[in-house]
Amino acid sequence: MPADRAPVIRQALAVAAATSLYGVSFGALGVASGLTVLQTSVLSLLLFSGGSQFALIGILGSGGSVGAAVAASSLLAVRNALYGLQLGSTMRPAGWRRLAIAQLTIDESTAVAVSQSARPLRRVGFWVTGLGVYIGWNVMTLLGAFAGNALGDPRRYGLDAAASAAFLALLWPRLRAREPIAIAVVGGVVTTLLVPAIPQGLPVIAAAVAGSVTAWFWPKRWTARAAGAAE
16 A cells, blocks of 8 residues: 555544544434435435535424425535536546445545645545445444434434544644635634524525635735736
C-alpha cells in the first residue's frame, strides 16, 4: 500500500465507523415511528441518505402524510446531486460504476474525497468511505431496528452526535484562512437561528446557501477584479 494512501484510508475508516454508529439511531427510531424491521432496513439499503431518512421517519412518526414525508426527504436529497456535480471530474463514472457512485455519493464520502490533495487520493477516500458507511450503516440499522424501543432514546448514548463529530474532524484542519472561517461562522449562525423555526434538515440547506453567498461576495473577489482592471 503506498504510504500516501494510508492516512486517507485511516481517515475514511474513522468517518465510516462514526457514521455507522449513528445508524443504530435510525433503526430504533424507524421502528418507533411505525415501520417494520424489514421496511426500516430496506429504506436504508435503497435510500441511503441519513438526513433524508430521518426527515421521512420524523414526519411519519409525528402523524404527517406519506406525500409530505416523501417531499421533505426528496428535497434534502437534492444536495447529493450537487455533490455528484462536484465529484464528476474526480470519479469520471462510466458503465455500472455510475450506479455505484450515485448510491455512495453522500455527505461523508464527498467530504473525505474533496479534502484530499490529489485525484487518486480523492478516489480512494470516496470509495473507502462510501463502501464503509454503506455496509456499516445498514448493519447498524438492522441491529437498531431489532433492538427497537429496548434502546430507549438513542441520544442517551451520544449516537446522534457521532456523525457531527466526524464532520468537525474533517472541517477543523481546513479553517486556516479568514474566508473558510467566515463561511463556517455564517453557516453555524444561520443553522442555529433556523433550527427552532423550520422543519428538520432545511436549516442545513439554508446554511449552505448562506455560505455560498458569503463565498461569492468575499472581498478577495472584488480585489481580484480591481487588480485585473488595473492591468
